[in-house]
Amino acid sequence: MFRKVIFTALAMILGVAIFSAVAKDKEAPVSSQTTAMVGQAAPDFALTAADGKSYSLSSFKGKYVILEWVNFDCPFVKKHYGSGNMPKMQKMMADNGVVWLSICSSAPGKQGHFAGKELMERMKAEGYAAMAYLIDADGKVGRMYDAKTTPHMFVIDPKGMLIYAGAIDDRPTTKFEDIKGAANYIQAALESSQAGKEVTTRNTVPYGCSVKY
């Protein structure tokens, strides 16, 4: 009888110990923003666009999404807009059902930060042809994605996974003539992924001007 009581008591103590270990109150979360890494889910964000509408990444689940860090006054960005390369790609991607979001993380007062009418006029002048130009004035989304340069490109697949991060192509210059013949990493990543293949070049070093945080 004595042994039965001891054994039952022991079992109960163990049970209580485990419960208390598990069910104890939790502290408020202390989580800093995680950085976007290729092969992992792309962190979600919501930003206001030039047209005043709000866009969130998660609302495009099921589609390919391209993120482009932009600063119209950066010579490396000028190379791609001035030559018509960027608008051409933006149109082509839109025709293929790919969502293209440009993000400007320039802080107010720094180069590349535009708003309102001035921005709309500038977009028109640049031949801007993507879905939305998003304003990230406090640089939060830029830091979340560890965006370093303009341009800095990211490709996200329909499942929301980041499949490419880095440069737009393999010619890190400001010269218009270098666009012809350059290997475009964005197109390559999209083509492989859409064909169901592994993306071979998943990370490259982005080139351009520093993002003006």
Add this chain to the structure above:
Amino acid sequence: MDKLRLIISTILCLLISGGVFLHAESDRVGHVRAELTAESPAIYPGQSFLISLKLKVDDGWHIYWRNPGDAGAPPSIDWKLPPGFSTGEIMWPYPERILLPPLTNFGYEGEVSLLSEITAPLDLKPGDKITLNAIADWLVCKEVCIPERADLNLTLNIADGKTIPNSPHPEDFTNAKALLPIPAGDWNISGEYNDTVIIFTLTAPDWFDGRLSTVDFFPYNRGVVANSLIPTLTREGQSYQLSISRDMRVHYLPDKLNGILTTPSGWRGPDSEKAMEISVEMKPVNFVADTEGVSNLGIALLFAFLGGLILNLMPCVLPVLSLKIFSIINQANQSRRTSVVHGFIFSLGVIVSFWILAGGLLILQAGGQSLGWGFQLQSPAFLVILSSFLFLFALSLLGVFEIGQTIPGRLAQTTREGYPGSFLNGVMATILATPCTAPFMGSALGYSLSQPPVISLLIFTFLGIGMAMPFVILSAFPGLLRFLPKPGQWMETLKHIMGFLLMGTILWLAWVLSLQAGADAVIMLLAALLLLSFGAWLRGRWGNLALGRIKRLTSAAAFAFLITLGLTVGLYGIDRTERRPDTSDSIIGQGIKWESYSPDRLSELRQSGRIIFVDFTAAWCLSCQVNERVAFGSDEVQNKFAELNVAAIKADWTSRDENITRALAAHGRNSVPLYILYYPGVATPVILPEILTPGIVLKELNSIANKPSTM
């Protein structure tokens, strides 16, 4: 003004060179003044000589080194030379770090000379003049960047080679050459790397009697190092270790790493050259300073066995363990043979499940996935299935229905579970054990990582054998049962208590699920459990043997239907829920401010000179939870952390995370918990045991006074 300066400098040049014709052009473009100068005003046939592209950059602006760092682009020179002339690459003076937080660039401010070596052909006629043309392109940045270009000419006289003319600007070229990296020469440099860091070991030559203060590294290629993190130097006698953080995103590393090392101390002693060019073969290595490091198979197998044995005492296995003891008590009256067979089948259940786990792990790893011990608990679907299974089991323990209801009468009483039951018990014990890592186990599993599949399986087998061993012994020697109470009514009570204990386990699994897939998934899981309980009740109410065959069959069909429906609902709940970024807050530790792990953040902190504690944990890892509550709940530990300003980092592996899997692998592990302490200036971290107490943490932190501090 500039024009005037140009004229004056040109006149000066002419005067200094003693009337020899020399035409140098200075071109002011935007924010840079560019000029071509020659080391000597005249050249002779066949001579190799240096030409300098001198760039004078406006205050506050900068141009870039060959590897510009996070942004920017290096200058380039396009030479147009007379026939027969040839030119070498730009000789780059060492750069400085240009900080634009959060970015870092490598480049130059003020004045910089880019030297190029040009070789003249042999068939030149003394007395003639030649003109060298260079189109120089550069990007100059302050906040903003501007590409600039200069078209520069330099006319030189051709001498006969007998008289060597004096240099018009001797000091210019001497200064420029002093900024070029010298060859490594007598310095012996070897390189090692793991997933996060590159470590150079620099051994000073015998004649070097200086002492290096700090050393910086600039690789020739981009994407190799985390540009914004400054390397740390530690000294060990005549050799130094330089620890450099890798670029975690691009993660590029050539077999042979080329770049330059710089030190303000000078590589040949004080006031000597500050930069040295290196080309180092890189070897992979695990920087593990583990006292229980496993290096051979025998020890790995022993550790696996011991780990399995201790696994039985881990909180996650206890409910099943109690049940097992319970069934052994039940079987005490049977023949010894039956009892041994039960023990054997239980072990088989354990070992087979370990094989399945190991097999799954190996196959997924071969498929390129970064996974480790406990990986199945990172899957919400698995959590739903496991919870459902445990819930049914708990209901059965509580007597809502009998799992063995179809087994007739008296037989069911004695061998309640039968042989399949024993096997299932083994499977259950293993599944429940996965959230736990016992002492010894981490090292053994870590060792299995680097081994061929057969060895991995062998190590898992020993884990299983270790875990099953107590029951095999107990079954084989029923005499030992003397020490346990006799079977009776109390066992029914205990069974019910175990049922509630399992419900507690489900509570915990639901919490893990909520962290992985959010509240919606948990609500769907609860709905699934409701359906299951309804099914179990139907089965218990109308599945009784005393009732008619039709009723029994109907209840069985309804039961099966409701299980299927329940599981579908539970799994549907996950599909519907977006997997949100993990914001797990599984750590209790009032007073300790935990930061989330990221390789960059860790490297950053490692530069800061603080002590860093990294806690590799997961919500589903019960040992982790217990350790954290015990060790970090202690006031003394919290005070110590505050006193020493310890940076606390939590690497939460609740959901899959390649960064954390990689970091674990870098320490020879693929399981949590893992506790690591980094001391400033010490390359290799200290690894604390898997069972953590306040005493262990305090003892380690108190020993800081005895650690060599090089910072």
